[in-house]
Amino acid sequence: MTSVFTIFKHGLQRTKTTLVRRIRGAFGDRTTWDEESFEDLEAALLSADLGVDISMRLVDDIRDRYERGEISTAEDILEIAHEDLTRVLVENGICEPKFQSDGTTVIMIVGVNGSGKTTTAGKLAHQWRSDGKSVMLAACDTFRAAAIEQLKIWGDKVGCPVIAGQRGGDAAAVAYDAASAAGSRGMDVLIVDTAGRQHTRKELMDELAKVRRTLNKACPGAPHEVWLTVDASTGTNALMQAREFGRVCDLTGLILTKLDGSGKGGVVVPICKELGYPVYFVGLGEQTDDLQPFDPDLFARALFE
Numbered sequence: 001m002t003s004v005f006t007i008f009k010h011g012l013q014r015t016k017t018t019l020v021r022r023i024r025g026a027f028g029d030r031t032t033w034d035e036e037s038f039e040d041l042e043a044a045l046l047s048a049d050l051g052v053d054i055s056m057r058l059v060d061d062i063r064d065r066y067e068r069g070e071i072s073t074a075e076d077i078l079e080i081a082h083e084d085l086t087r088v089l090v091e092n093g094i095c096e097p098k099f100q101s102d103g104t105t106v107i108m109i110v111g112v113n114g115s116g117k118t119t120t121a122g123k124l125a126h127q128w129r130s131d132g133k134s135v136m137l138a139a140c141d142t143f144r145a146a147a148i149e150q151l152k153i154w155g156d157k158v159g160c161p162v163i164a165g166q167r168g169g170d171a172a173a174v175a176y177d178a179a180s181a182a183g184s185r186g187m188d189v190l191i192v193d194t195a196g197r198q199h200t201r202k203e204l205m206d207e208l209a210k211v212r213r214t215l216n217k218a219c220p221g222a223p224h225e226v227w228l229t230v231d232a233s234t235g236t237n238a239l240m241q242a243r244e245f246g247r248v249c250d251l252t253g254l255i256l257t258k259l260d261g262s263g264k265g266g267v268v269v270p271i272c273k274e275l276g277y278p279v280y281f282v283g284l285g286e287q288t289d290d291l292q293p294f295d296p297d298l299f300a301r302a303l304f305e
Contacts, residue, residue, distance in 0.1 A: 007292055008302040011284025015265035016303050019048045020078065027074040038063050041077070048303075049235045050085075051270030058084050082304040088273055089296030095253060095278035096293065097225065099133075099189070104182045106190045106215055106222035110208060110249055111229035112241060113196030116257035116283060118147055120229050121193040122154030123291040124281070129158050133188040138178030139164035140171040140211060141195040151193055158288075161185075171195065171207060172214040179218035192223065205248050212250075225252045227280060230271075232256045235264040242271050257283035260290070268299065 009016075022044035026037055038059050045055035062080055065071045071080065099105045107124075109117045118141065125135045137160050141147035148164045155162035163178035165171075175192055182190040194211060197204035215222040228245050230238040238256070245251055254277050259265045268279055279294040 004292060004295070005298050005301065007284050007290060008295070008298045011260040011282070011290065012265050012299070012302040014261070015048055015259075019044055019266075019303060022047065023077055023081075024074045027077060033066055045081075045266070047264075048266035049239075049264040049270070050266035051239075051274065054085075054088060054269050054273060057088075078304045082300045085269065085300040085303070086297050088269065089299065091273075095280055097280060100221075100224060104136075104179070104187050104190050104219060104222075105224050106179060106182070106192065106219055107225040107227060108192045108194065108212070108215070108223040109227055109229060109255075110194050110245065110251075111196060112198055112231075113144075115196065115229040115231045115241075117141070117196065117229045118150050118154070118193050120255055120257060120281075120283065120291065121151065121191045122158065123283075123288055124191055125154065125160045125189075126158040126288050127291065128189055129160060134186070135160045135189045135191065136178065136182045136185070136187045137162045138175055138190060138192040140174050140178075140192055142167055142169045142171050142174065143195040147193070147195070172210045175211045176214045176218045179215050179222060183219055190219075190222075208249060226250055227253050227255050228277075229255045229257055232259045232265055232267055232282075233261050235267055238267045239270055239274070242275055242277060246275060246277065251277060253278045253280045255279070255281045255283070255291075256294075259283060260285045266303070268294070 026040035042055050042059045058081055061084055062077055109121050111117050125137055128135050137151055137155050139148045139151045139162055142165060152162050163181055165174040178190055228251050230241055232238055242254060256268055256279055259282050272279060281291050282294050284290045284292055
């Protein structure tokens, strides 16, 4: 069976290859490290979208240790980067989904077009079904032609009922029916898949607010979680999306998708540090099991070890 670390390592291979190659290139053949060396290091960290604050913090720590004579090789730098990055990420806490002790936990998935919401909903359903929970899916993306059918395929694949309406129908009405059905059937979890939208489109953001209100009518307190899916391959745009959706959507956490296809997987770090949103899951591949709970230590090890 593939270990979780192997999944992280494989999923972050592109980011790691670029990052480690640049660090070894900057320090591997130099007997003395000068300011140019540290500027090259900072550039390498920034190229992986680790963010300005964290990159400067790492460089300052490495420079200080070098000047004290504690380190002398590129491998030392990689070890320190692993330690420091883990520490930064753990400061934000290691978060796990909080399921309701009584009744259905309603989780709403939001995000821009193409960020992987529907696939993520299916993978979450698979994971929680494997953990023994009863899960229902709500197809509230009534705009995209294939969205409803895609979610139904996931439902058949993982053994979850899917509540859906007609294409072009009222997403809030589907959400209400799903929340009512989940409650009456005693489901543990309801995952609400919503249509992709840009945060700048007020009428679409207003629709999300309507879906939220409707869920609360059918299930008081719902949605209990609102998670934003962010395509990590968009780099710093992912940070901007998280910032803007957070202003209008009462986010409770993030899921970073497509880390395996990006050389900029470090964007996880500024999202955690600058915005304070917990990252619950990361997408590290196309297989069902490649959506993994975010683990700061495994993430840092996969980048630098």
